[in-house]
Amino acid sequence: MxxxxxxxxxxxxxxxxxxxxxxxxxxxxxxxxxxxxxxxxxxxxxxxxxxxxxxxxxxxxxxxxxxxxxxxxxxxxxxxAGLDHDPLYPGTREALDRLSARDDVVLGIATGKARRGVDHLLDVHDLHGRFVTIQTADTSPSKPHPDMIERALSETGVERHRAVMVGDTSFDMSMARAAKTHALGVTWGYHDHSHLRDSGAQMVIDDFEQLDAALAELLKLDREPA
Structure with a gap:
């Protein structure tokens, strides 16, 4: 897994x-x-x-x-007031649907948000049921402390060399390196390519269409579902 x-x-x-x-x-x-x-x-x-x-x-x-x-x-x-509806980035839903449909993959979240913020996101975008582990600021120290990833590994039973953190900031990459998991940076967020690389990203992608190929290289994950 x-x-x-x-x-x-x-x-x-x-x-x-x-x-x-x-x-x-x-x-x-x-x-x-x-x-x-x-x-x-x-x-x-x-x-x-x-x-x-x-x-x-x-x-x-x-x-x-x-x-x-x-x-x-x-x-x-x-x-x-119905004003807090942050949009998904292009390709997000398709990537999550594709990955959550696999028998050999489980998905998680690790975020500086509070749990109620994550629940709101899942409600607004109808993403419930896709994530088996959700780690938030309510129960863990702030990134880049590795606690969120450590908790996710413990909850899922997945070995760290078979796990990857996907994020847009140096905090995500540093957290992944501290937890000794793989680190995959994305450039459509808040930190640029060089910032991500300098903080430990093994690969950096520019859109969700590149996600499957990056996962295949980092995790040796088959491109087609098991």
């Missing part, structure tokens, strides 16, 4: 607009100026408190709790 673990934001869904909105609300809550777009999005993939701390630095560490609370409240309000 093989385990393919996906990050969410920047890998499965394009969430930059809703993330930026939440960050802006967090900064407004404590009266700090919002950083530029590129800097703000550079922390996507980290757990929320870790992300705000990286952005504001130790001088404003005392504000991180209030910023995080404001962000979460804004996300809940947007969902209740």
């Amino acid at each position: 093989y385990l393919i673990i996906f990050d969410c934001d920047g890998t499965l869904v394009d969430s930059q607009d809703t993330i930026l909105h939440g960050l802006r609300v967090g900064y407004e809550a404590v009266g700090l100026p919002m950083p530029d777009r590129r800097t703000a999005l550079s922390i996507v993939g980290l757990s929320l408190e870790r992300a705000f701390l990286d952005l504001v630095g130790p001088d404003h560490a005392d504000k991180v709790g209030m910023m995080s609370d404001a962000y979460r409240a804004a996300k809940v309000a947007r969902r209740q």
